[in-house]
Amino acid sequence: DTAVSQTPKYLVTQMGNDKSIKCEQNLGHDTMYWYKQDSKKFLKIMFSYNNKELIINETVPNRFSPKSPDKAHLNLHINSLELGDSAVYFCASSPGWTGIGYTFGSGTRLTVV
Amino acid sequence: GIQVEQSPPDLILQEGANSTLRCNFSDSVNNLQWFHQNPWGQLINLFYIPSGTKQNGRLSATTVATERYSLLYISSSQTTDSGVYFCAGPRGNMLTFGGGTRLMVKP
Numbered sequence: 001d002t003a004v005s006q007t008p009k010y011l012v013t014q015m016g017n018d019k020s021i022k023c024e025q026n027l028g029h030d031t032m033y034w035y036k037q038d039s040k041k042f043l044k045i046m047f048s049y050n051n052k053e054l055i056i057n058e059t060v061p062n063r064f065s066p067k068s069p070d071k072a073h074l075n076l077h078i079n080s081l082e083l084g085d086s087a088v089y090f091c092a093s094s095p096g097w098t099g100i101g102y103t104f105g106s107g108t109r110l111t112v113v
Numbered sequence: 114g115i116q117v118e119q120s121p122p123d124l125i126l127q128e129g130a131n132s133t134l135r136c137n138f139s140d141s142v143n144n145l146q147w148f149h150q151n152p153w154g155q156l157i158n159l160f161y162i163p164s165g166t167k168q169n170g171r172l173s174a175t176t177v178a179t180e181r182y183s184l185l186y187i188s189s190s191q192t193t194d195s196g197v198y199f200c201a202g203p204r205g206n207m208l209t210f211g212g213g214t215r216l217m218v219k220p
Contacts, residue, residue, distance in 0.1 A: 104156035
């Protein structure tokens with residue numbers, strides 16, 4: 001059983017397109033997150049979300065939006081994709097709102113051409 | 114927000130050697146975590162260690178919160194220890210990651 005699963009694992013798309021990455025966790029965690037890892041391996045927080053609150057890193061362009069149909073899912077929508085959006089995107093979850101006990105998904109490698 | 118710096122940025126070891134990775138943070142923390150990203154990209158949570166010392170097999174971690182640093186010890190390194198080691202500190206309920214230490218263990 002995969003605790004935090006992301007789909008697709010690889011995504012190649014053209015500039016200007018709109019795409020989504022799905023994330024599901026079966027751990028019963030309350031909080032989910034999206035992180036971006038660039039080509040130099042730097043990991044940067046994008047969003048954290050539970051059923052009460054969405055916190056957005058102020059540096060994230062508004063072309064990125066998280067959508068949560070329920071507690072176990074946090075999908076990432078990206079509009080008008082740009083070359084600089086190419087990266088590996090990681091979903092994660094944690095039991096509470098304190099950020100302790102992270103579990104990461106296996107990542108989605110997005111390539112914008 | 115908190116700044117997290119890791120050293121060294123790169124490390125090459127011969128199998129069986131020991132090593133120490135360091136993480137400095139700019140402010141006091143109540144949530145300091147170490148992660149390992151294996152060569153296939155999977156991120157694994159190693160330790161939650163806001164203070165004190167914890168051990169898990171050949172790995173151990175120590176955080177001296179008053180001096181704002183944490184150390185990750187790897188003893189008797191194995192090729193499977195290769196990858197990138199990250200420490201991360203709190204940014205609200207999220208984590209701010211250091212730049213990582215890229216470790217290669219040679220057989």
